[in-house]
Amino acid sequence: VHPDMHPHVIEVLKTRAEPLGLELIIQDPMTFDFKKEVFAALFQYPTTTGSIENYKDITQKLHDHGALVIASVDLLALTLITPPGEWGADIVVGNSQRFGVPLGFGGPHAAYLATKDAYKRSLPGRLVGVSVDSQGKSALRLALQTREQHIRREKATSNICTAQVLLANMAAMYAVYHGPQGLKKIANRVHRLTQIAKIGLEKLGHTVLTKNFFDTLQVKTDQAAQLKTDSEKLEINLRYFTGSVGFSLNETSTLKTVDDLFAIFNKGTAASFKAADLEASVQDVITGDMVRKSDYLTHPVFNSYHSETEMMRYIYSLQNKDITLTHSMIPLGSCTMKLNAATELMPVSWPEINKMHPFVPMNQAQGYLHLIKDLEQKLCGITGFSAVSLQPNSGAQGEYAGLLVIREYFKAKNQTNRKVCLIPTSAHGTNPASAVMAGFEVALVKCDENGNVDIPDLKIKVEQYKDTLAAFMVTYPSTHGIFEEGIVEMCEIVHAAGGQVYMDGANLNALVGVARPGKFGPDVSHMNLHKTFAIPHGGGGPGVGPIGVAAHLAPYLPRQTSVKESGPETGVTSTTSAPWGSASILPISWSYITMMGDAGLRSSTTTSILNANYMAKKLEPYYPIVYKGKEGLVAHECIIDIRPLKKSHNIDVTDIAKRLMDYGFHAPTMSWPVAGTLMIEPTESESKKELDRYCEAMIEIRKEADTTPDVLKNAPHTAEVLMATEWKYSYSREKAAYPLKWVTANKYWPPVSRVDNAYGDKNIVCSCPPLESYA
Structure with missing residues (x-):
């Protein structure tokens, strides 16, 4: 591990390595003794003190000794500096917070992990792959699920990370909105401000220790206490090392920010020059092999939506593909998809x-x-x-x-x-x-x-x-x-x-x-x-x-x-x-x-238990309840058994889950914790009316298994299929789209037909095909 990693990263590495019996060697890789058995090396790029190092030669040396190389990388810097994959890194990790996500006193932020195709089956967590639906159209799905914890149990790697989908979407939309040119413009501006800061600090007589940099400088000083006093007066926090201080600039920094830094390093008084006066003196410090020459974000999605109007419509087009709590209940067992009240969310x-x-x-x-x-x-x-x-x-x-x-x-x-x-x-x-x-x-x-x-x-x-x-x-x-x-x-x-x-x-x-x-x-x-x-x-x-x-x-x-x-x-x-x-x-x-109070919290719990038992009792004549307590009741969720239906009608959990989309509902949790079952957790947030609608849909689906099983096998039914000139099914279009009268009032249209799971696992593609194929 390179010693110039972020300190909090090194601390987490120590925490995680020790129980697994892994030895961490924290030293400059240039001086590493390759007689020791090493399986991987980790570099910060740029380093925690701001330096852009050239790791190409040491990476080759590590590869020669059978080790893999991991790079922890600043995404914004990658718009200007050579990407790690081009100098040989095997795995690239980092934090996407910089792409439009607030610091938030530490989180939440989405990390990223990129690797070579050869290692895709060792990736943790969710992986989105490309498949086709029953109409031959491209579709997206979660791929390679055999890697995940519900299957691999103690051998799973899922727990090295946690999903941060909302934050990943925020960072992705930041990249969509700005596009490659916009991101590079932001990076160049940040880098230029940092260059101006270096020129000014040297003009004030300070020694800047960082030579090749992007946005961070380390400055030699023996006056840390005075700098701390002066910086806090201007509401600026510096980072303190032994014998030096550091700072980083970002897209919110301005020329005034740099002028304030000059004042801090000038004993608390304004410098005799302004940051704006130094702009003409700026020279490139990222040169030679360190300059990025390859393209990035070439997919049409990153080159199409650069106005607020276009961006808004794109986001809403994606939203319309999803079944969310804004549309109907999501009774995923063991997930507790309850109301997220607007008032609770305001402070965020x-x-x-x-x-x-x-x-x-x-x-x-x-x-x-x-x-x-x-x-x-x-x-x-x-x-x-x-x-x-x-x-x-x-x-x-x-x-x-x-x-x-x-x-x-x-x-x-x-x-x-x-x-x-x-x-x-x-x-x-x-x-x-x-x-x-x-x-x-x-x-x-x-x-x-x-x-x-x-x-x-x-x-x-x-x-x-x-x-x-x-x-x-x-x-x-x-x-x-x-x-x-x-x-x-x-x-x-x-x-x-x-x-x-x-x-x-x-x-x-x-x-x-x-x-x-x-x-x-x-x-x-x-x-x-x-x-x-x-x-x-x-x-x-x-x-x-x-x-x-x-x-x-x-x-x-x-x-x-x-x-x-x-x-x-x-x-x-x-x-x-x-x-x-x-x-x-x-x-x-x-x-x-705070708003619920003790009585409200208790009422919430008892209502969630009541709702689960109400649904269990209402569905039990049509679907067996797998487990019940001695009193014949469940807790806050229930498991309904689809295995008898599979045996008698060849209808399985997937058929029911897909057909529920035609009714405008998200499926319960499928085949967990018992294969061939559905786990339903209604939470306390849903009204009796909504519980009844869901039960009515499930009961109607059970009847369809007897009368029109094909409507389940062919579900979900897209608008494109329903409007096609040719209708090749034994049931009516109305039966497919509007199985119950209330479905017409707030119809959800599935965006794709049934997805071919086997095809997706055999033909997983990590880079998406052209946007037109999803139109």
Whole structure:
């Protein structure tokens, strides 16, 4: 690892490498001893101090020794400097925040990861590929799903990242709007201002240590204290090194910004010259092999929408392809797609919330710290835990952080032999993936015929691993949507053997205001603020997955070593890049909890349970309910069984999911946690009228399976198919498009016909074909 990486990146690398037994060598690669076994090298480009280094030769040397090269890269700089792929990098990573996304005191932001075609099957997370639909038209789909956690379990790489779809869309639209020329214009302006700053600082007698740069300079000084005083008077924060200071400019910087910098470096008084006077002196510092010569963003989408009017229409054309909560309910099981109220979302756009840098001096962030502390206390009160960390960026990251806390706890007790994590076979795929990342060995616990954890088998496994047992991960309510009556007994069994209990809080929406996990056995649990506490997460992000812990684990909560307020000194080091993770969306959950109050939160929970049971009872005559509690009830979600329909009518979950689009509805969760089933979670946000509409659609689909199964097999039906001169189906066009009368009032038109999944996996294309093919 190059020592001139961003410090927070190095800290996260250390956190993640140690449990996996990976050795980090942080030194200048030019002096690296290649006698050591090395599998990869990581470079910052440009470096954290602003230098643009030429890594071509060292990359070749690393390749000669069988190692891969990773480059962490500034996207805006890439419009001017040679892209890493051209000097041999195998993997390129970075943050897209710079493309129009606010700093937000650390997030949320979308990262990116690009690699060679040869490594595509090792990519984590979601990959959008190109396929064709039943009419032969190009269509997009999520590809290569066999890589993901619900299939690969403990072997999945999904948990090295978390989805940030909303932020990825924001960054993408920034690139769409500005296009390649607009982005280059922005980059040139930023670079030019930085050049002017260098010229002026040298004119004032300072030594600028950075030679080849884009937007960042490091300046030699022994007057850091005076510079700090003078800069804060002008409301500018500098970065302080030993014997030097640094600063970075960006697209919001102006000539006045540079003049203020001159004053700061001139003992607090204005320089005798202006930044504007130095523009004529600017000379290129990015030269030779470092200058980008190749084209980028050549797809038509990045070269078509450069006015607000065109951009607005393009965005709305994409929006019209989606089924969202603005159209109808989305009952995805285990996803809690509840209302994201407008009032809760308002603070996200406030500059006080979204313009703050994550590493400002803490005396400048007192409002944020007050909000964070208050939210932590509210979550402690709701869950019954003694302490909370808001650092994790998702539920899966919460799992990872919580397991690291358990690991650190045992390390402090000199019980490093405890390395086994027991996980039920019904668990979310993130559970085993997180456990492996945290350095644990996974052992599975069976489930009984009712979907509950098999307590006799748990006892056997606890006895088998009693000397090495570290943790037991359990979801409550269960992944099958049931309140397992044995939850307290399970916790007692594990505790008796010296282990800790991790409760997956994915289904916390069924507990808030009704039961406190911290009071019935679990030692640590994550909470999905993007599910239970109203942060939007449609499409997969942004998420926040705080962890609550019992008092004995509180000393080990995550921290960032450079920000003492972020966590206890004895805590595990950073699991994410920012001290408080995706801080700028915390006001959403704070607002939700504050406005709901205790009574409102309890009512929300009981209503979500009532809604799920109402739908289960209404659908049960048509679809078997797979799992129910002893009282014949479910928790906040239910699983309906499509396997009998597959056996009797050859109608499967995909057929029903596609046909629901014709009714204007999003499908429930398909084939998880049980293959051949649909999991329905209505949440508390939906009215009885909407629940009835969804049930009516599902009941009508069941009838169609008897009378017109082809209408399910051919679904969804696009406007193009319905308006074609030739109609080759046995049912009417009206039956296809308007299966029930109320569908006509707010018709959703599917944008593509049924997508060929097998074709998509065999012919995955990472670069899209011409835009015209989607018209």
